[in-house]
Amino acid sequence: METSAQVIPITPAQPRQPQWSELVRDDRVHGSLYTDPVIYQAELEKIWFRTWVYVGHESEVPQANDYVMKSIGPEPVIMTRDKSGTIHLLHNRCPHRGNRVCMTEQGSARSFTCPYHGWTFANDGSLKGYPFPSGYEGVDRTTLGLGKVARLGNYRGFIFASMAAEGPTLEQHLGAAMGAIDALCETSPEGQVEITAGFLKHKVKANWKFLVENETDGYHPSFVHASIFEVAQSGIGTLYSSDSEAVSRDFGNGHTENDLRPEFRKRGVPMGWFGTTAEKLPEYAAKMNAAYGEEKARKIMIDGTPHIMIYPNLFIAEIQIFVIQPLAVNETVQHVTALQFKGAPDLNRRMRQQTMGSVGPAGFLLADDAEMYERTQMGVQMRSPEWLYLGRGKHRERLDENGFRVGDATDETPSRGIWRHYRSLVEAA
DSSP states (O other): OOOOOOOOOOOOOOOOOOOHHHHBOSSEEEGGGGTOHHHHHHHIIIIITTSOEEEEEGGGSOSTTEEEEEEETTEEEEEEEOTTSOEEEEESOOTTTOOOSOOSSEEEOSEEEOTTTOOEEETTSOEEEOSSGGGGTTOOGGGSSOOBOSEEEEETTEEEEESSSSSSOHHHHHTTHHHHHHHHHHTSTTSOEEOOSOOEEEEESSOHHHHHHHHTOTTSHHHHTHHHHHHHTOSHHHHTSTTOOOEEEEEETTEEEEEOHHHHHHHTOTTGGGTSOGGGSHHHHHHHHHHHOHHHHHHHHHHOOOEEEETTTEEEETTEEEEEEEEETTEEEEEEEEOEETTOHHHHHHHHHHHHHHHSTTOSHHHHHHHHHHHHHHHHTSSSSOEEEOOTTGGGOEEOTTSOEEEETTSSHHHHHHHHHHHHHHTOO
16 A cells, blocks of 8 residues: 655754854954854844944045945945935945946946836935836835935044944944044144045955954064065064053954054154154145144144054054955955045155055055965864964053053954954844
């Protein structure tokens, strides 16, 4: 007698949930945090698509109808300035069939037309029209515009975005990092930064978190960059020596810095942070004195610009900014450009030249770092040892006058701060 086969239902496997407390400890992190695709996807959802992320600068769209392609993590967005001057962040996805509506890096356009079926959108994202409209009778066109990033914030021209409709304000997220942006803007005699020099893109086969940690790691420069420091005779290497009076700092919220001002103040040379003197930039020095008065201008020109990593993706590196973009668990792009200060053409020219020499296609510094990123990514794929140790200087951490944790110049105080904030984000419901 023929019997029917028993049908056993298959229950879909549940996604494995990372046990964050087992992966992130006070002085070490597990290597799988840099290699596990499941962890990477969790980071996109809980960090990149939830917290505030730096997108661009208002000077990149100076005129009405200007636009520039940007990103939030791996997701492309269009930053536009409409005819009234308002800046928008639009998802580059047609609501009809999902095609990209913009493929050009930057330009000027009152509207964007999808190449697939001809739907056209204004540069504020609203739907202007579609071909053969009789097929859409009764459709509410106001619901079919380009998607907008949930929240947009502007601090002194720096545009940040959050894909989460609710959460901390931009000011709450930035916290003390706002002071670093203020100090950066004060380097201009007109109080404004401009991002107008154009970006270079560097792709590395490494996890994005290696880059974030490295930006304020004061332990590596004396070794990784020893050759360029020696050839250039810049004196930068001594800023990161065991005898340096500079400090590493954890601002909270993942923001960290190498504060080099104690060394610059000890030397007391205006523009010494830039490897020159005020006498060699007379036009700039005169404008700074006129703008701020000689005493304040001298202090600004001695202190120099910040060396700060604003979590999760904006690195202000004295003479340039880096914007970190994760593409995959083991692939990251660094977008880098020279800082430009409004009203300072003589300084700006030298900023561009030094940026090309350090991080350009034939530059020295970035090539050194990129090699380290990729070697480290290969290393953490090996099974043993499983953990990366981040305990340097833990025993001598202290609080500064503002209550922030600081360590010596070469201590891993920044990395520990980054990982504390990381864990608070990924463990959030």
